[in-house]
Amino acid sequence: MSVKRPKGTQDFLPAGSPGFSPEFGASNLNFLTATAQQVLERAGAKLIFTPVFEEAELVKRGVGDSTDIVRKEQFTVSHHGDHGGYILRPEGTASLMRAYMENGLKQLPLxxxxxxxxxxxxxxxxxxxRYRQFHQLDYxxxxxxxxxxxxxAIALMWNVIEALGLKHARIKLGSIGDAADRERYNAxxxxxxxxxxxQLSPDSQDRLxxxxxxxxxxxxxxxxxxxxxxxxQPMLDxxxxxxxxxxxxxxxxxxxWGIPFDIDPTIVRGLDYYRRTAWELHHEGxxxxxxxxxxxxxxxxxxxxxAKDPIPGIGWALGVERLLIAMQDEGLTFPAPPRPALFLAALDADQLAVTAELALGLRHLAQVEFAYRPLKMKQIFSEAERRNAVWVGFLGSDEAASQTVSLKNLDTGEQRVVAQAALADVL
RNA sequence: GUGGGUUUAGCUCAGCAGGUUAGAGCGCCGCUCUGUGGAAGCGGAGGCCGUGGGUUCAAAUCCCAUAAUCCACCCCA
Incomplete structure (x- = not known):
């Protein structure tokens, strides 16, 4: 095994994979986005997607070229060996504001x-x-x-956390004031x-x-x-x-509104364009x-x-991997990925084509899988169990002659023989 | 960029006062088992012990370098 995934990245695997870590299961990503979607779209938020790479200038101006993100954490995108002036986006806010300005989104209800x-x-x-490729939910x-x-905005972030079932997260709220306020405080x-x-630590000498x-x-x-x-004196003064x-x-x-929060006068923003309200959501895990x-x-x-005129805005990002780690830390379970309603197999080569046809014909109703070669009875059950199927169905010479399928429910043990034409009624 | 831990089979790991064909459990494949499940037994495949140097008669084991990985600092989601 010589080819590896890039440093600092990770594979989100299907459940059951060797080396599978429950918090980073592939279906967990869907669960998080689906949960956020429900919360945010009920508040009227519109889904938007922007490119994962942007002009370097956008990030430089939007994030601030004094920040670590721009100074040393940029992935540049090159093309035919030439640096194309693009970088992989380090965050989403600048891109969304760019898209808003570029596409006339102010025509939508504001x-x-x-x-x-x-x-x-x-x-x-x-x-x-903390990963080199990580995922965010962004509002x-x-x-x-x-x-x-x-x-x-803060309430919606909290609602997402509640919808995920997290109990031990805390909102730390502060204000960094207007630009002039911050200048006075820094002075x-x-x-x-x-x-x-x-007397300061070396890091803080630099911070000064x-x-x-x-x-x-x-x-x-x-x-x-x-x-x-x-x-x-705190910033708030x-x-x-x-x-x-x-x-x-x-x-x-x-x-x-009953949204819990703590005032934290030490809240700082690393990104240069922030004003007034700033908050973080913390979790110990x-x-x-x-x-x-x-x-x-x-x-x-x-x-x-x-932009010629100021455009006010406020938003937040949640780190998907961090949410998953926090959920794991709290012992929350992740929804199981979908399981097959039926696993079909043939005992002899003669019935193989029939099982395949039946399976394909049922897929508009449910998840149905079938075996690609004839299996012995033990194997049929074993394969159905490995797939966590609800029903196992098989055809031998008897079933083929009578145009039926023998079924067994692997959860309840219920067993029955049904006409092939009536299979859909069982699912 | 700085510091520490780790790196042996698909997965989790043992082996490391250097000694000759490198192990376990789980998983995988097959058989026992030619119509009804999670089992058991037997058999099998799969590792140049992260990579590159060095010391030695001999290196998974000792030394150096390098990479990856995990954690912490910085900083951020």
Missing amino acids: PLKLWTHGPMFRAERHQKG EIIGSDAALVDAE YLRERFTPLYD TRNPMRILDSKAPVDQELIADMNI FLGEEAAAHFAEVQRTLHA VGAKSALGGGGRYDGLAQALG
Whole structure:
């Protein structure tokens, strides 16, 4: 075995495969998207799909070229050896806003709710819940800056979690204010930490220039001890009047709707276009960073992509693999893939053609499989069981002569002989 | 990019004071078994022990490198 799947990727296998891991069964992906679809489409979200590769410029401008994603995690797409200026998308929001702007979607009733799902790509060293190709469920609502829209977006994310049966997820809610608020806060943090530069961990020394807010949730013990003694004001103290009112209304609405959340003043966004409301969904089972997903308002995105006027928007993404790991961690079971209603086999070569014809004729009704060569009685039952069929049916010379099929229900043991023409009634 | 663990059959793993044809369980294929199931017994296929060097009379076993994998840091979903 010399050819392997690319580093940091994984195969989602059919149940029963050797080496099958229950949380990454192929049918689990369908289950998650179907669950999200029900929740989101009942709220009026429209399904949309965009390419998995985009112009590098979109990601650079939409995600921010100071972020790790752009600095070191991009997969570039080349064509005939020439770099085509494309990269595999690392996230979905910029693509959806691009599609909104490019295709005149503002003609649809606004604000427009969109949802999508699919693979994303980041060239990272992978670890638990973190892969180079991973999947996201994505919801965005474009065209309104109302706090009610923020609250609904958070509620919908929570509804998806509830629909999946997860009990131990927690929403951490914060606000990063408007652009000016964040600038003032970053200036404040630099002012406080710069005199203590030598006492910071090396990582935080770097953060001080790139993203001071990250220092506050540093895991390094030296940082934590330092911060504990400094009496640092939280970001929320720096919110402007409008941002503060907006944040208060989001909280009030979530309370009214019974959506549980904790205020977390350390919430930071790695992507540059976020404004005001930001939140993360955490779960202890998924590994080091424990985030199942995150969301935020991105009123600055459209203009970063070249729009003349601002287009407000807010959205979230859930990591599919992380949801699956969390479900596994909580002991939730995944729906079993569909099982055959009937497995048909012939005892002799003479009846083989009949079993095949019968099987094909029944497939508009149910999942029906058949054997491609005559089998012995033991084999017929064994093969039917391996496929987890509900009914096993077989034809020998007797059945062929009388145009019947002998049936046995593998769950109940019920046994009967029916006319071939009446097989459909049994299923 | 940094640090640590792991890498032997399809799967899970044993073997590693270096010693001659490399093992188990499960799975797979066949037979016992020529009309009614999950069993049992017997038999069989399947590994140049991740890869490349080195030490040695001799390497799955010791050393070096490299890759993959898992976990953590950074960062993110």
